[in-house]
Structures are given as C-alpha cells and as structure tokens.
Amino acid sequence: MKKFNKLLNRLGIARIIIILFFIALCILAVVIKLPISMLLSETIMRTGMYGILVLAMVPGIISGTGLNFGIPIGIICGLVGGLYSIEFNLNGFTGFFTAVAISIPLAAAIGYGYGLLINKVKGSEMMVGTYMGFSAVSLMCIGWLLIPFNSPAIKWPIGKGVRVTISLSERYAKVLNNFMNFKIGEVEIPTGLILFLFINCLFMWIFLRSKSGVTMKAAGDNPKFAEASGINVDKCRLRGIILSTVLGAVGIIVYAQSYGFYQLYQSPMMMGFPAVASILIGGASTNDAKISHVLVGTFLFQGLLVMALPITNEIVKEGDLSEIVRIIVSNGIILYALTKAGGGEECE
Amino acid sequence: MSESILEMKDIEKEYFGNKVLKGININVKPGEIHAIVGENGAGKSTLMNILFGMPVIHSTGGFKGEIYFNGKKTEIKCPKDAMNLGIGMVHQEFMLLPSFTITENIKLNREKTKNNFLSKIMGEKVKTLDMKAMGADSRKSLDKVGMTIDEWAMVEGLPVGYMQFIEIAREIDKSNIKLLVFDEPTAVLTESEAEHLIDCMKKLAEEGIGIIFITHRLDEVMMAADSITVLRDGEMVANKKRGETNVVELAELMVGRKIERLVNKNESAENEEQKETIMEIKNLKVLMPGEEVKDVSLNIKRGEILGIGGLAGQGKIGIANGIMGLYESKGEVLFKGKAFKLNNTSEALKSGLAFVSEDRRGVGLLLDKSMELNIVISSMQIKNEYLKKIGFFTQMDSKNIRKHALKMINELDIRCRGPQQKVRQLSGGNQQKICIARALTLKPEILFVSEPTRGIDIGAKKLILDLLVKLNKEQGMTIVMTSSELSELRAISDRIVIISKGKIEGILKPDDSDADFGLMMAGHYHKIQKEEL
Amino acid sequence: MSKTKISVNKKSEMAAKINKILFDNMVTILFIVLCIIEIILSGQSAYFILNELVARIARNSFLVLSLIIPVIAGMGLNFGIVIGAMAAQAAIIAVAHWQIKGILGFLLCILLSTPLAILLGYITGKLLNKTKGQEMIASMIFGFFANGIYQLIFLLLIGTIIPMKDPVIVLSSGVGIKNTIDLSGSIKYSLDNLIKLPLSITLAIICFGFMVYYLWKYIKKREKKNLFVSLLFIIAGGCFAVIYNYEFMLNKINVPIATMLLILALCFFNNFICSTKLGQNFKAVGQNMHIAGVSGINVDKVRVNAIIISTVLAAWGQLIFLQNIGTLNTYGSHEQVGMFAIASLLIGGATVTNADNKQAIIGTILFHTMFIVSPMAGKNLFGNAQIGEYFRVFVVYGVIGVSLGLHAWKNQYEKNKLMKQ
Incomplete structure (x- = not known):
C-alpha cells in the first residue's frame, strides 16, 4: 500500500487514470479481437510521426519558459520550407532534406524574435505563447494567399493563393517511413522514421550535456541561482525557444512526409496541444522534462488514440470516440500539470 | 491582577525540538506602552505569532503557557479570535490597497452597508456600501492619529510616512480595540515622522488602549515606553520600568552572552x-x-x-x-x-570572488538537481572546467565531476547517499556545505x-x-x-x-x-x- | 468632486490631458480608424451595416458584459465563459426536445441553464483557485476540456446511456445529437420579437431618456452645462421623431427592445455589484489577494463567486445569442464564444486588469463593425474576400495576444522598477 501511494504521488492521479485507461483499451482490444499487430504498427508509426514535435517541448520546458504553446510558429516555418522544396521541384530525400535545410535558418530567425518577446512576458509565457501562435497562424493565412508560388502542385489551378492541402505522394511522402523498413511478424517498423527521431533525441541529449545545455537547465530550474553563477538567464531562455521553434519546423516536415500532405491555413493552429499533452503524459511537468518523457508520452498518447477509434466502432458503431478521447485526455493532462505548477510552491 | 489588559504567563515554544521561547512573562496594563526589545531571532515575532494565534504556531505543535486577556483566561486559536478580542496589529509592511481610497482601506472588510431592493432577497453580501458613513468613521480615526489628509484621497502615491498612520487609523477604527501591537513601526519613517508616531502612540495610550511596542531603536524606547521587556535568545533577561534604566544598559542586556571563541x-x-x-x-x-x-x-x-x-x-x-x-x-x-x-x-x-548566498534555497541551490552538478556548475560556467571538448561540442566531463564531488564530500564531510542525490533531500547543514563546496570549486x-x-x-x-x-x-x-x-x-x-x-x-x-x-x-x-x- | 474649469492659460495642460486620453485609449482609437477605413473600402450601404450591427449588438453584448466581474476580481479574462455557453446549449437541447415555444421556452431555458451554470462555475472557480497566476490559460484549457465532456455526452451518451428518442434532433442512428438543430420550432426570436421598434423611434426614446436624466441632474446641481446637454438631446430626439414620419432607412431597421433592455439591465447590474460589499470584496481581492486575506476576506470564496456569476451570465448571454441566430450548431456554437467576446472587450479598451460596461459596449460595436465590413473591404482592396475574412480572424487572435503580451510586459517592467526603488 505504501508502495502504491508512492507510485501515486510520483505519477499523479491524472497520469494513473490515463495509464489505466490505456490498459483497459488494450484489454478490450484483445477481447474484441482487434488485429493487435496492426494497432501496434500504427502506434509506432505515429510515435515517429509526432515524436519530434513533442521533442520540441523539451528545450522550452528546460529553459524555464514552460510549455511552448507557441509551437505553431515553428510549424509555419517548416511549412514554408516544405513548400519551397516543392516549388524547386525536388523529390525523395533531396526534397525532404532541402525542406529541412530551408526551414531551419528561417525557424531560428523567427524563433529569435519570438524568444525576445517571451523574455518580455515572464510569468505569462504560456498564455502569450498560445495567442502568439494563433495570431501567427491566422496572419500566415493571409500570407498563404499572397506569397507568390508558381508550382502547379502548390497553386490553386484558378484563383489566388496556395492549396489547403498539398499532396506529397509524388515527392517525398513516406521517404523516412519506407527507408529500410521491415516487419517483425505482422508489425511494421518504419526504420527511417524511428531512426530520424532517435537521432534528433540523441542530438538533444548531447546538447543537454554540453555547457549551453547545462547552464540552460540551471537557468530554467532556478533563475536566481543562475544569475548568481554568472549565467545570462535571458540568453538561455532565448536559446531554448529558438531550439524549440527549429524542432517544431523539422517536426512538421517529418509529420507531413509520413502523413503524405502538407496542411496549410488554419490547420497548424491546434497542433501544439497534442504535443504538449504527450510530453506531460510521459511524465514531464511545466518545469522539468526528459527525453524519456518524450518517447513514453508520445507512444502512450498515440496508442490511446489509435485504439480508441476501432474500439468505439465495435461498441457503438457511431461517433468518433478517438477525437473525444484526444480532447479530454490532452486538455485534462494539461490542466493537471497547471494545477501542479500552481500548487507546488505552497507545499514547500 | 485584573487590571492587566494582557498577561502572558510562562510562554514556551519549541520549533522542531529547538526551544525559541523559554518561559516569557509579559504584563500589559490599559493605557500602558510596553516596549519589547531584542535582537533578530530573540523571539519577539514568535511571541506575537502566539498572541495572534497564527497558523504557523498551531501547525508546529502549539505552545506552553497561559494567556489572560482582560483578566480572563483565553485561548487564541486564529487571528480572527485575536481580532474579536480587540487585539490589533500595525504591520511592519503596509497592508494597504493602492487603488482604494484611504476610507476604503480603513474600512476594508468592515464596510458599513445599507439595504437595497436586492439585498432583501439575496442577503447581506449585496448590501450597498454606505460611503458617507464610512467616510465619517475614517475622518474620526484620522483625526485621532492627527492626520489632516482628505479621507477620500487614493492611497497610491501617498508618502510612505502617511501609510503607517493610515494603518494605525484602521486599527483604532475597530470599535472594540483594547490592545494594539506596533511591530517596528518606525523602521521606515523619518525622524520627525517617528516622533509624530510616538506622540500618537502616547495619545492612544491615554485613551486607555494597551500598547505593545516592538523596536530596535533604544532611544525611542526611552522616549515612549512605560515598561520595557528585554528578550535575548528566547529568554526574558530583564523587565524594567522607565527611569530604572538607560540606553547603555539596555544595549548590554540585548547583546550580552558568553562568547565562545573558536580561534586562538x-x-x-x-x-x-x-x-x-x-x-x-x-x-x-x-x-x-x-x-x-x-x-x-x-x-x-x-x-x-x-x-x-x-x-x-x-x-x-x-x-x-x-x-x-x-x-x-x-x-x-x-x-x-x-x-x-x-x-x-x-x-x-x-x-x-565567490559568494555563498544568504538565501540558500532561493539563490544558493538547484534543489532538484544532483549534488555534483550543484558543486561544479559555477566553475563550469565561469572557468570552463569539468568540460570535455569533442569537435564543436562541449560535453560534461562526468568522470572528473564525480571525482571532484567525491573529494568535496570527503573534505567537507557532507552526509549524503552519494554524489547523485538530489539536493532537496539533504538537511540544511549539508545543503549549506554544498553551497560552500561550489564556492570553493571556483578557488x-x-x-x-x-x-x-x-x-x-x-x-x-x-x-x-x-x-x-x-x-x-x-x-x-x-x-x-x-x-x-x-x-x-x-x-x-x-x-x-x-x-x-x-x-x-x-x-x-x-x-x-x-x-x-x-x-x-x-x-x-x-x-x-x-x-x- | 468639482471639475476643473479650463481657461486659456491652461491650454498646455489641456494638450497634455488630450495626449493622455489618446494614449490610454490607443487600441480603441486604432480600431475606430480601422473601422472607418474598412467601411469606406467596403462601399457597403449604411443601411446594410447598421441593420447588421443592431442585430449583432443585441446578439453579443450580453456575453461581452459577462466578462467584466472576473476582471474586477483580478482573475483576468474569463475564457471559461464557453462553459456557461455549454450549459445554455444543454438547456436549449432539452427545450427543443420538449418543443416548448416562444418566450415560455426561453424562460424555461434560463431556468434550466442557471443551476447547471452555477455548478459548472463553481467547479471552474475551484480549479482556478488551484492555478493562481495562470487563470487565463487554465480557464481556456478547461474550456477545451469541458468541450470534450460535452461532446462525449451529446455525441455518444445520448441514445446509449441517456435514453432519448426524438428523430428531429437525434441522429438517424439513434445515438448522438444532430450537428444542427433548428430552433424555429422552439425559442427562435422568442425574446427579440417580444417588442420591436424602428431604430428611429428607439433613438428618439433614448435621447428623451438622456434629456430627462440631464435635466434632473441640472435641477439637483444647478450646473448650466447639464441644461445645455439636455437641450442638445431634446433636439436630437426631436429629429429622430420627425424622421419617423418620413421614408428613411432608420425606420426600416428594427430594434429588439426586450433584448436591449436586458443588456441595459446587465450594465446596471455590473455597476450595482460594484457598489456593494460583494463588489468591494471583488475589488480588494483583485488588487492584492494577500492583503485582502489578511483583512479577513475569504479570498478563494470571493474568486469562486466571481466565476459563478460570470458563468451564469454567460449562459444567459448564449441563450440570447442563439434565440437570435435561430439554429443551434450543437458542436460549434459555443467554441468561439469566449474568444470573440474577449476580443470585443479588449478592442473597447479594456485590459486584463481593468474593464467596464462602456468598454464592453464600444468594443462590441467596433468589433462587429469590423466583422461586417472586412470581407468586402478585403475583396475591394486585394480582389479577394478571403483576405478580409482571414484578416478579421487575425484581429481576434492578434488583439488578444498583443493585449496579454502588453499586460505581462508591463507587469515585468513594474516589478523591475519596484526592485530598483
């Protein structure tokens, strides 16, 4: 019982509910004889697909700016990079890496500006970040209408502006997924995708052990301490935000190549929330995150969503439980994290 | 004995086995100004916390001793009890709301109200404020403390000296006030303001209110107090009447103790x-x-x-x-x-230079990080030590860090489970040693x-x-x-x-x-x- | 409290005053200019704009006004009013199911939604007490969360766990409420159609009302200025009354008087609350929770009360909104409610810590003017109506973002300044 209480304290009630729910779904899936291997393949694929977007949360949290709800800003940068790779008529890995190469400097520059802003609003980073993300997406809606693209794959055949969804099927859809992919039994392993995620995680791990990474941790953990050790806290926060924005940009390109489409206009608006929720489910809080939280959280969250859909279809035939589960779980865990962040200080 | 307004008898208090009050007796008569002097940590604030029934006292096991108020034995369980008895406090830091008027501040949460059409249905809470009556009350209290300022002025932008008097006006506006505690009221005042305050205190005492006056300023004590209690290390070392003592003696009483010299x-x-x-x-x-x-x-x-x-x-x-x-x-x-x-x-x-901060938990440590990181991080940042260079990257030199941390643990005798333990889990003394270890690492x-x-x-x-x-x-x-x-x-x-x-x-x-x-x-x-x- | 008289010597003082007024109302003035430009660009007729605007003011003001009390209580912009809106929609679905028509249906909606809103407001308030300092993001996320529960109930539980047989509003499969519910069989226009008067008459009545008010003020205070103002109003009122007798577009625009009266009542209610003990508690807690607590005010309870009031008002506001729209978009009507109301309030010049009725009303007028004319203005300017539409969406988010940012920045700046003092 004591052990159980300890576990409860460490995981928190919200996480326990989610894990129990996950287990319940797993059992249900077995009971109603859903093809487990297919569900597992799908979950692994989606973990790789979302992983980098979730990883983008890490530098933000560690540098002390909290959950980066402003990630749509990075996503837009990634989309711009992606569109230019198509505009240049590139295919396959060349196309994919060109998209990444274009979006990184762009995201770094935009992230720098966004970071300056975030440093001005200490204490309200999350709220301001959310609305800066929303504003950027809606401003970019006008941008998509006005930026001159010539590729017929991007433009509407008639009228102005770019298409709402841009197919990648003839360019670099699933280049990562299909790279060296293999099957274990019925379970498909998208090697390239997972490898790419792991490489990014490795880079992050290395970064966090470098001098900038360690000082960033200190700045995030206790800004006053950092100041007293001669660390420039604002600079660390800025670095965190830039890194987060860049990862957001790379993340959306990885996402899109797996999904097969770039989705423009309003669609990046809400993409920050599942990423935030994933890392929180993995065990992160508003001021502490690890790479293991990214991997565990993404897998759990995507697993939940993958299983919810066929299971509801089995049970009620109607309606999409998956979407409802996504809304309740992701916002529930964010709320939970917020209450912990607020109450934590009083417990001291 | 019934003439005393407040009597605190044999008050003892322990914080986690640490005795901070050792049998204090205080006796305040109506109309008397009773000064309590002592260094920081002498036990003055703990004594006042007991008087006001602050939660911090009761959550740490309560106290020993008896309190008589108006001759009757009383138990003060929470600040509200103290308020109901008629004990008021003039705070050291000002408890005033800046964008309220002086009147609104004086009557805060004791507003006068009158009925309106809704209050009869929805109850007390939606009664309209009776600003006129509130203003008149405030005027009376302000006059008592000798303030001519307009009672409708905003508190925001008033000089610091005024705020102290508004605080006092608020306390004496409470109709049942019998005992008023001044907690270092002159700390932020200029000399002339302080004199005015002491005059005001005397005037209040004349009206029969008992006053406890906590301060460091010995000349003010000599000026104002009728009787003086000196506390030192939680002990009551003296209780003097005015005229029985002088500043030099008080100073001696406040400090005096055996000195144990650690250095030859x-x-x-x-x-x-x-x-x-x-x-x-x-x-x-x-x-x-x-x-x-x-x-x-x-x-x-x-x-x-x-x-x-x-x-x-x-x-x-x-x-x-x-x-x-x-x-x-x-x-x-x-x-x-x-x-x-x-x-x-x-x-x-x-x-x-190196610095070990007075705010150990706030500035001195990364509480949720490991001991070894806490020890080396400053020198990592300042001197680029404990880092390895691999191509473009720098990496933490784990081996060296571990070696150094173990050396420090050994030298400073830090009691811990190992260099990877989180600092939060250590005792205060060991945390302090880590702060010193970090400073020493900077050589x-x-x-x-x-x-x-x-x-x-x-x-x-x-x-x-x-x-x-x-x-x-x-x-x-x-x-x-x-x-x-x-x-x-x-x-x-x-x-x-x-x-x-x-x-x-x-x-x-x-x-x-x-x-x-x-x-x-x-x-x-x-x-x-x-x-x- | 006499106003200073302005003489020629005080010209520079007046200039400084005007500067301050301009600076304090920067956002509002910016939007006034923007609206004027857009109106000109759109080239739409005054009749069209006014007609739309009157409808939209009646529809939306109540929701915007419901935001004011939490701001006073220091809890910022209550993104949680969407929860009140959900309570209202639950009531509407019930009433639509029972097919109770007209004002009776509307009153039943109020009766049903109020206890639900009180309960939900209580939960929201409790939650926000746990997230002090992050109330806005918490209330926003709680809104999203509640939306998930709402969908769970009306999409999945209706017809499975909650028995309900109604082919009109339940999906053909028997599970879940339909996406849109036509309210013409229940509460559509039930409040709006209660009393309707042409705009000219309405304006005339308003003018006469003001005339009486200023005349009364004159009798009480004997200031010439009041007499003059009341004279102005009687002239204006007369003009409107005269217009009524001629063919003019002002006569063709109908004003839902009952709705407007409700909005007016809420304005009075907000002011009334501020003058009570409860309001004083709100203001005290809003300024400094610690000091309020030391004075014996139960801070947490006061905050919960503020959110309950706001949630209930938001529920009523959503009822007014939907009876005018006439169709309930079951899973969409509430989603944008909070955002639009908050953007309106901010455009009116309110901030995270300061809001009043005037700002709410002015903000609603400006926001919806922009909403009406933006697409046409975009089309005429860029040849693309979409741009105008995206622009107005951007304005919603942008104004909230900028306003939150400015507030946080100002806080940080003042904190630093305080440290240096």
Whole structure:
C-alpha cells in the first residue's frame, strides 16, 4: 500500500487514470479481437510521426519558459520550407532534406524574435505563447494567399493563393517511413522514421550535456541561482525557444512526409496541444522534462488514440470516440500539470 | 491582577525540538506602552505569532503557557479570535490597497452597508456600501492619529510616512480595540515622522488602549515606553520600568552572552596592521530592496576573517550581494589594486570572488538537481572546467565531476547517499556545505559568506564555522562573513564591522564590550559618543 | 468632486490631458480608424451595416458584459465563459426536445441553464483557485476540456446511456445529437420579437431618456452645462421623431427592445455589484489577494463567486445569442464564444486588469463593425474576400495576444522598477 501511494504521488492521479485507461483499451482490444499487430504498427508509426514535435517541448520546458504553446510558429516555418522544396521541384530525400535545410535558418530567425518577446512576458509565457501562435497562424493565412508560388502542385489551378492541402505522394511522402523498413511478424517498423527521431533525441541529449545545455537547465530550474553563477538567464531562455521553434519546423516536415500532405491555413493552429499533452503524459511537468518523457508520452498518447477509434466502432458503431478521447485526455493532462505548477510552491 | 489588559504567563515554544521561547512573562496594563526589545531571532515575532494565534504556531505543535486577556483566561486559536478580542496589529509592511481610497482601506472588510431592493432577497453580501458613513468613521480615526489628509484621497502615491498612520487609523477604527501591537513601526519613517508616531502612540495610550511596542531603536524606547521587556535568545533577561534604566544598559542586556571563541586569540591578533589590503571599497551604494547599502567604505585585508554584523534591514546583507553584482550598485572598488567592475556577476566570479548566498534555497541551490552538478556548475560556467571538448561540442566531463564531488564530500564531510542525490533531500547543514563546496570549486581569493548558519541546527552550525576557520587557516583564504548572529561573528572573526542604516557604525574587535556591540547595533554609538564629548 | 474649469492659460495642460486620453485609449482609437477605413473600402450601404450591427449588438453584448466581474476580481479574462455557453446549449437541447415555444421556452431555458451554470462555475472557480497566476490559460484549457465532456455526452451518451428518442434532433442512428438543430420550432426570436421598434423611434426614446436624466441632474446641481446637454438631446430626439414620419432607412431597421433592455439591465447590474460589499470584496481581492486575506476576506470564496456569476451570465448571454441566430450548431456554437467576446472587450479598451460596461459596449460595436465590413473591404482592396475574412480572424487572435503580451510586459517592467526603488 505504501508502495502504491508512492507510485501515486510520483505519477499523479491524472497520469494513473490515463495509464489505466490505456490498459483497459488494450484489454478490450484483445477481447474484441482487434488485429493487435496492426494497432501496434500504427502506434509506432505515429510515435515517429509526432515524436519530434513533442521533442520540441523539451528545450522550452528546460529553459524555464514552460510549455511552448507557441509551437505553431515553428510549424509555419517548416511549412514554408516544405513548400519551397516543392516549388524547386525536388523529390525523395533531396526534397525532404532541402525542406529541412530551408526551414531551419528561417525557424531560428523567427524563433529569435519570438524568444525576445517571451523574455518580455515572464510569468505569462504560456498564455502569450498560445495567442502568439494563433495570431501567427491566422496572419500566415493571409500570407498563404499572397506569397507568390508558381508550382502547379502548390497553386490553386484558378484563383489566388496556395492549396489547403498539398499532396506529397509524388515527392517525398513516406521517404523516412519506407527507408529500410521491415516487419517483425505482422508489425511494421518504419526504420527511417524511428531512426530520424532517435537521432534528433540523441542530438538533444548531447546538447543537454554540453555547457549551453547545462547552464540552460540551471537557468530554467532556478533563475536566481543562475544569475548568481554568472549565467545570462535571458540568453538561455532565448536559446531554448529558438531550439524549440527549429524542432517544431523539422517536426512538421517529418509529420507531413509520413502523413503524405502538407496542411496549410488554419490547420497548424491546434497542433501544439497534442504535443504538449504527450510530453506531460510521459511524465514531464511545466518545469522539468526528459527525453524519456518524450518517447513514453508520445507512444502512450498515440496508442490511446489509435485504439480508441476501432474500439468505439465495435461498441457503438457511431461517433468518433478517438477525437473525444484526444480532447479530454490532452486538455485534462494539461490542466493537471497547471494545477501542479500552481500548487507546488505552497507545499514547500 | 485584573487590571492587566494582557498577561502572558510562562510562554514556551519549541520549533522542531529547538526551544525559541523559554518561559516569557509579559504584563500589559490599559493605557500602558510596553516596549519589547531584542535582537533578530530573540523571539519577539514568535511571541506575537502566539498572541495572534497564527497558523504557523498551531501547525508546529502549539505552545506552553497561559494567556489572560482582560483578566480572563483565553485561548487564541486564529487571528480572527485575536481580532474579536480587540487585539490589533500595525504591520511592519503596509497592508494597504493602492487603488482604494484611504476610507476604503480603513474600512476594508468592515464596510458599513445599507439595504437595497436586492439585498432583501439575496442577503447581506449585496448590501450597498454606505460611503458617507464610512467616510465619517475614517475622518474620526484620522483625526485621532492627527492626520489632516482628505479621507477620500487614493492611497497610491501617498508618502510612505502617511501609510503607517493610515494603518494605525484602521486599527483604532475597530470599535472594540483594547490592545494594539506596533511591530517596528518606525523602521521606515523619518525622524520627525517617528516622533509624530510616538506622540500618537502616547495619545492612544491615554485613551486607555494597551500598547505593545516592538523596536530596535533604544532611544525611542526611552522616549515612549512605560515598561520595557528585554528578550535575548528566547529568554526574558530583564523587565524594567522607565527611569530604572538607560540606553547603555539596555544595549548590554540585548547583546550580552558568553562568547565562545573558536580561534586562538593570540594568533588572530598578531600584527594585524601589517596585513596587506586585498580589496578596497569606497562609497559603495547597493540598491537591494530591504537591505539597502547607502555609503560604505571598507578595506578587506588578505587572509583575515572579516565579520559584517548589524540588525536586519540595515544593509549588511547588501554589501556582499552588491559586490557580486546581484543587485545594482554604485561606488569604487579596488581588487588587488586594480579597478573592479561592479554590476557584473560573471566578471566578479572570474576575477576570483565567490559568494555563498544568504538565501540558500532561493539563490544558493538547484534543489532538484544532483549534488555534483550543484558543486561544479559555477566553475563550469565561469572557468570552463569539468568540460570535455569533442569537435564543436562541449560535453560534461562526468568522470572528473564525480571525482571532484567525491573529494568535496570527503573534505567537507557532507552526509549524503552519494554524489547523485538530489539536493532537496539533504538537511540544511549539508545543503549549506554544498553551497560552500561550489564556492570553493571556483578557488576564490575572497569568499563572501552570508548568513551561513541560518536555519541550521546547532550541531551543524559549529561544523560550518569550524570549516570556515579551517579554510582560513590552512589555505589562507580571505573570508567575509555576514551574519545576524553576533555570537558567531565574535566567535571566528578578526574584525567585525557593524552596519546601521546602510552605513558603517563602527568596527570592533571580537572581545570588545557587550555594551559597545549593543549600542552600535542599535545605531546609538555615535550619538552617545557625541553626547559624551 | 468639482471639475476643473479650463481657461486659456491652461491650454498646455489641456494638450497634455488630450495626449493622455489618446494614449490610454490607443487600441480603441486604432480600431475606430480601422473601422472607418474598412467601411469606406467596403462601399457597403449604411443601411446594410447598421441593420447588421443592431442585430449583432443585441446578439453579443450580453456575453461581452459577462466578462467584466472576473476582471474586477483580478482573475483576468474569463475564457471559461464557453462553459456557461455549454450549459445554455444543454438547456436549449432539452427545450427543443420538449418543443416548448416562444418566450415560455426561453424562460424555461434560463431556468434550466442557471443551476447547471452555477455548478459548472463553481467547479471552474475551484480549479482556478488551484492555478493562481495562470487563470487565463487554465480557464481556456478547461474550456477545451469541458468541450470534450460535452461532446462525449451529446455525441455518444445520448441514445446509449441517456435514453432519448426524438428523430428531429437525434441522429438517424439513434445515438448522438444532430450537428444542427433548428430552433424555429422552439425559442427562435422568442425574446427579440417580444417588442420591436424602428431604430428611429428607439433613438428618439433614448435621447428623451438622456434629456430627462440631464435635466434632473441640472435641477439637483444647478450646473448650466447639464441644461445645455439636455437641450442638445431634446433636439436630437426631436429629429429622430420627425424622421419617423418620413421614408428613411432608420425606420426600416428594427430594434429588439426586450433584448436591449436586458443588456441595459446587465450594465446596471455590473455597476450595482460594484457598489456593494460583494463588489468591494471583488475589488480588494483583485488588487492584492494577500492583503485582502489578511483583512479577513475569504479570498478563494470571493474568486469562486466571481466565476459563478460570470458563468451564469454567460449562459444567459448564449441563450440570447442563439434565440437570435435561430439554429443551434450543437458542436460549434459555443467554441468561439469566449474568444470573440474577449476580443470585443479588449478592442473597447479594456485590459486584463481593468474593464467596464462602456468598454464592453464600444468594443462590441467596433468589433462587429469590423466583422461586417472586412470581407468586402478585403475583396475591394486585394480582389479577394478571403483576405478580409482571414484578416478579421487575425484581429481576434492578434488583439488578444498583443493585449496579454502588453499586460505581462508591463507587469515585468513594474516589478523591475519596484526592485530598483
């Protein structure tokens, strides 16, 4: 019982509910004889697909700016990079890496500006970040209408502006997924995708052990301490935000190549929330995150969503439980994290 | 005995086995001004917390002793009880809402109301405020404290001195007020305002209100108080009537205690004059809120332990914080003969200073990180030590870090489960040792240590002080120790600087008389010397 | 409390005053200019704009006004009003199911939604007490969360766990409420159609009302200025009355008087609350929770009360909104409610810590003017109506973002300044 209480304290009630729910779904899936291997393949694929977007949360949290709800800003940068790779008529890995190469400097520059802003609003980073993300997406809606693209794959055949969804099927859809992919039994392993995620995680791990990474941790953990050790806290926060924005940009390109489409206009608006929720489910809080939280959280969250859909279809035939589960779980865990962040200080 | 308004009998209080009050007796009569004097940590605030039934008392096991109010034995369980009995408090920090008028502040949560059409259905809460009646009440109270200011003026932008009087007006506006506690009310006031306040206090006393007056300022005590209780280390050392005592005696009573010298006297006194000056501070000003340094000039000598003492809020803490660049400062500082750049923490650390902060948990530590990281992080940042370079990357040198951490654990005798334990889980004394270990890792020429024994149990206190002495003797490290505890300053320092009102009141040797220390702490040394001349 | 008289010597003082007024109302003035430009660009007729605007003011003001009390209580902009809106929609679905028509249906909606809103407001308030300092993001996320629960109930539980047989509003499969519910069989226009008067008459009545008010003020205070103002109003009122007798577009625009009266009542209610003990508690807690607590005010309870009031008002506001729209978009009507109301309030010049009725009303007028004319203005300017539409979406988010940012920045700046003092 004591052990159980300890576990409860460490995981928190919200996480326990989610894990129990996950287990319940797993059992249900077995009971109603859903093809487990297919569900597992799908979950692994989606973990790789979302992983980098979730990883983008890490530098933000560690540098002390909290959950980066402003990630749509990075996503837009990634989309711009992606569109230019198509505009240049590139295919396959060349196309994919060109998209990444274009979006990184762009995201770094935009992230720098966004970071300056975030440093001005200490204490309200999350709220301001959310609305800066929303504003950027809606401003970019006008941008998509006005930026001159010539590729017929991007433009509407008639009228102005770019298409709402841009197919990648003839360019670099699933280049990562299909790279060296293999099957274990019925379970498909998208090697390239997972490898790419792991490489990014490795880079992050290395970064966090470098001098900038360690000082960033200190700045995030206790800004006053950092100041007293001669660390420039604002600079660390800025670095965190830039890194987060860049990862957001790379993340959306990885996402899109797996999904097969770039989705423009309003669609990046809400993409920050599942990423935030994933890392929180993995065990992160508003001021502490690890790479293991990214991997565990993404897998759990995507697993939940993958299983919810066929299971509801089995049970009620109607309606999409998956979407409802996504809304309740992701916002529930964010709320939970917020209450912990607020109450934590009083417990001291 | 029934003529006393308040009687506190044999009050004892323990915090986690640490006795902070040891049998205090206080007796206040109506119309009497009763002063309670004592150093920081003498037990004054704990005593008042008991009187007001603050939750901090009851959540730590309550107290022993009895309280009689108006001759009746009373139990005060929460601040509201105290309020209902008619005990009021004039706070040290102002509890005023800036965008309310003076009237609204005076009547805060005791507003006068009148009925309206809705209040009959929806109850008390939606009764309309009766501003006119509230204004009239406020006017009366303001007149009582001798304030002519318009009762409808906004509090925002009023001079600090006024706010104190508004606070008093608020307390005496309570119809049942019988006992009023003034908690260091003159700390932020100018001299003329302070005099006005004492007049006001006397006037209130004449109306039959009992007054408890807590202060450091001994001359004010002599001016105002009818009787005086002196507390020291939780003990009641004296209870005097006015006229029975004088400032010098009070000062002595406040400070006096046995001094246990940790350093051999002969050694420390040797040829002090010949020691070379390592740091010269001229006209230092530090804008540290609550601990402002106004004008300090001081020489620090190589190889000495310099103590900086003084009462809380006088600015002693500000000196080290200012030099380390943690708060904005002005002035001229020479370090080893060269000009030293102020307001730059990084430079200060690079040039060979290190600092152990008074705010151990707030500034001193990364509580949720490992011990070893806490120990090396400053030198990693400042000196690029404990890092490996691999191509473009730098990486933490785990092996070296571990080695160094183990060495420090061994040398400073840090009790822990291992170098990877989180700092939060350690005891206060061990946490403090980690702060010192981090400072030592920087291999500093001058080590600034602020309040090294605050919140640490007695056994660990001695260990920390021993450690400082050892560093000083064996490595010849110059140490500047700031502390509120005079006894520990006197135990290890070669010289002790006493700060009062942001300036140096004087420099004393550890074996100078208690009265000298007491008078300097209270800021009266110069005044009295002048009078004697 | 006499106003200073402005003489020629005080010209510079007046200039400074005007400067301050301009600076304090920067956002509002910016939007006034923007609206004027867009109106000109759109080239739409005054009749069209006014007609739309009157409808939209009646529809939306109540929701915007429901935001004011939490702001006063220091809890910022209550993104949680969407929860009140959900309570209202639950009531509407019930009433639509029972097919109770007209004003009776509307009153039943109020009766049903109020206790639900009180309960939900209580939960929201409790939650916000746990997230002090992050109330806005917490209330926003709680809104999203509640939306998930709402969908769970009306999409999945209806017809499975909650028995309900109604082919009109339940999906053909028998599980879940339909996406849109036509309210013409229940509460559509039930409040709006209660009393309707042409705009000219309405304006005339308003003018006469003001005339009486200023005349009364004159009698009480004997200031010439009041007499003059009341004279102005009687002239204006007369003009409107005269217009009524001629063919003019003002006569063709109908004003839902009952709705407007409700909005007016809420304005009075907000002011009334501020003058009571409860309001004083809100203001005290809003300024400094610690000091309020030391004075014996139960801070947490006061905050919960503020959110309950706001949630209930928001529920009523959503009822007014939907009875005018006439169709309930079951899973969409509430989603944008909070955002639009908050953007309106901010455009009116309110901030995270300061809001009043005037700002709410002015903000609603400006926001919806922009909403009406933006697409046409975009089309005429860029040849693309979409740009105008995206622009107005951007304005919603942008104004909230900028306003939150400015507030946080100002807080940080003042904190630093305080440290240096």
